[in-house]
Amino acid sequence: MIRLGILGYGNLGRGVEKAVAAADDITLAAVFTRRDPKSLKIASDAPVYSAGEMAAHKDDIDVLILCGGSANDLPEQTPDAVKLFNVVDSFDTHARIPEHFANVDRNAKESGKVGIISIGWDPGLFSLMRLLFNAVLPDGKDYTFWGKGVSQGHSDAARRVEGVADARQYTVPVAAAVERVRKGEDPELTTREKHTRECYVVAKEGADKDKIAETIKNMPNYYAEYDTTVNFITEEEMKRDHSALPHGGCVIRSGRTGDNHHTMEFSLKLDSNPEFTSSVLLCYARAAYRLNCEGASGAKTIFDIPPAYLINMSGEEIRAHLL
Amino acid sequence: MIRLGILGYGNLGRGVEKAVAAADDITLAAVFTRRDPKSLKIASDAPVYSAGEMAAHKDDIDVLILCGGSANDLPEQTPDAVKLFNVVDSFDTHARIPEHFANVDRNAKESGKVGIISIGWDPGLFSLMRLLFNAVLPDGKDYTFWGKGVSQGHSDAARRVEGVADARQYTVPVAAAVERVRKGEDPELTTREKHTRECYVVAKEGADKDKIAETIKNMPNYYAEYDTTVNFITEEEMKRDHSALPHGGCVIRSGRTGDNHHTMEFSLKLDSNPEFTSSVLLCYARAAYRLNCEGASGAKTIFDIPPAYLINMSGEEIRAHLL
Numbered sequence: 001m002i003r004l005g006i007l008g009y010g011n012l013g014r015g016v017e018k019a020v021a022a023a024d025d026i027t028l029a030a031v032f033t034r035r036d037p038k039s040l041k042i043a044s045d046a047p048v049y050s051a052g053e054m055a056a057h058k059d060d061i062d063v064l065i066l067c068g069g070s071a072n073d074l075p076e077q078t079p080d081a082v083k084l085f086n087v088v089d090s091f092d093t094h095a096r097i098p099e100h101f102a103n104v105d106r107n108a109k110e111s112g113k114v115g116i117i118s119i120g121w122d123p124g125l126f127s128l129m130r131l132l133f134n135a136v137l138p139d140g141k142d143y144t145f146w147g148k149g150v151s152q153g154h155s156d157a158a159r160r161v162e163g164v165a166d167a168r169q170y171t172v173p174v175a176a177a178v179e180r181v182r183k184g185e186d187p188e189l190t191t192r193e194k195h196t197r198e199c200y201v202v203a204k205e206g207a208d209k210d211k212i213a214e215t216i217k218n219m220p221n222y223y224a225e226y227d228t229t230v231n232f233i234t235e236e237e238m239k240r241d242h243s244a245l246p247h248g249g250c251v252i253r254s255g256r257t258g259d260n261h262h263t264m265e266f267s268l269k270l271d272s273n274p275e276f277t278s279s280v281l282l283c284y285a286r287a288a289y290r291l292n293c294e295g296a297s298g299a300k301t302i303f304d305i306p307p308a309y310l311i312n313m314s315g316e317e318i319r320a321h322l323l
Numbered sequence: 324m325i326r327l328g329i330l331g332y333g334n335l336g337r338g339v340e341k342a343v344a345a346a347d348d349i350t351l352a353a354v355f356t357r358r359d360p361k362s363l364k365i366a367s368d369a370p371v372y373s374a375g376e377m378a379a380h381k382d383d384i385d386v387l388i389l390c391g392g393s394a395n396d397l398p399e400q401t402p403d404a405v406k407l408f409n410v411v412d413s414f415d416t417h418a419r420i421p422e423h424f425a426n427v428d429r430n431a432k433e434s435g436k437v438g439i440i441s442i443g444w445d446p447g448l449f450s451l452m453r454l455l456f457n458a459v460l461p462d463g464k465d466y467t468f469w470g471k472g473v474s475q476g477h478s479d480a481a482r483r484v485e486g487v488a489d490a491r492q493y494t495v496p497v498a499a500a501v502e503r504v505r506k507g508e509d510p511e512l513t514t515r516e517k518h519t520r521e522c523y524v525v526a527k528e529g530a531d532k533d534k535i536a537e538t539i540k541n542m543p544n545y546y547a548e549y550d551t552t553v554n555f556i557t558e559e560e561m562k563r564d565h566s567a568l569p570h571g572g573c574v575i576r577s578g579r580t581g582d583n584h585h586t587m588e589f590s591l592k593l594d595s596n597p598e599f600t601s602s603v604l605l606c607y608a609r610a611a612y613r614l615n616c617e618g619a620s621g622a623k624t625i626f627d628i629p630p631a632y633l634i635n636m637s638g639e640e641i642r643a644h645l646l
Contacts, residue, residue: 127646135606135633260594271583283458308626310458323450
């Protein structure tokens, strides 16, 4: 059994805990938290420790999944944790990946551990598909569409607008644009032509709804480049209809071999973004541990992992059942 | 530059030759044929040699792509060729894969070369997706649909019927079944419910068309389990409308994490089945050579290859542009 640790018990940490329960070869050995461990109730009966105690559990854990955020947690946590454990994270700040990779790589090589960074579905499975599609069809054009799904960043931005009590934002791919890409038209699409944004907003009592809607629609970086609709709903409707965190999307490559056209597509439709992401993280935790058992060390990304390491089956079984 | 050899100059060999022309890091060093080399005109200016002369070119070729058939050619050719070269083949006789893998593995380990078997899109990319999807969502159900596309085996079978001058068969997925799967209904589908078969037949003069249609529709193993339509056309129509070899299909996994449902899908729409398959073979030829340069040897499948080896980009470039 692979002994797994989780650092951070938010949506992602809870998702990993659930994914472990479905895996025959992995057991949850510890949850580490920055909160008071005694105050944290978790779903399983795994022990809960303070994040500060990780070093004491160095020999009890085969691989640690970091479930913190990319902005403030992972840039520090992943390079630190890989001094002690094989680790996997979901670092998704694109511009800082080279720096993060270098920091993890340096410490991982020193400790002899494996650190797999930027795992999830984008970055993650979508990245893997982009590589695979570009390798197979070097002459072509990539498209990525996201949604329909909740963007936490855009929801948070809407929530900061004056007069807003709560907000939820859905990123929605423009169906006509997706169809044009699937047909092989290779369109040039502006940001506005690819996605729309749908906001559901609970206004504070007496707030100016028109002003809220205008402020959201014109917010630079988040909304101004998109066609945005703002729908005002009650707190009850928010709870009833918008509590889930669905997401999804697709990567499409439209390419050619001479005169012949080919379309490759990978798509996801997810009821729970964090639970699916957690399931991907768990596969790569298995791979990190197995690679380390064979002597590998250093930072890795999804591009470096042989797919066979992701699944709890032998080479013979995989060839017999999945090839 | 990676020096590539091709054994067999049919549809697949010609496709590989075309794919090489689009690759910056690979050059076509030789085409080997069982025909008289002097009689073979190829599209590029690569030298053509007799298949019997391969051993003499042992040091001129970094990797060989075997473009023969699975029934009679590859079971002998791949284990033989891997004594001399790194090799890639598209072996697709599912029941014989363990035996073929063992034969290639034994010789490859002896020669110190890498032999990647069963590459293409099914087996191949579809297999890779099945593994990935099963790893991420262990609680779920797999579906594979093929088409719309030409099945050479079924076309050949129809061509053998008395009174048939020429025939082309298209495998067609049942759209309603695909939709049910995409919606997460997890249906149990019979063979008949998943695909239909469309035949286009040129009858010989004076042949009994009703009898031809009945014979095709009731042919065991090939047609009897399916709803088949037989359309009689002229030789001119066959040439004009049915000369291409399109294909495609999709792999779908419908799975759950607790109460949440997720759908993962990979789909292909190909104007030319052999040219696309050749493009996949070429990526894995690149990987075979690179792995061998790092000291690897033995038989491999698509499950064993780290994706980064498939593309002509450095680790830094991949992380910057594709992650």
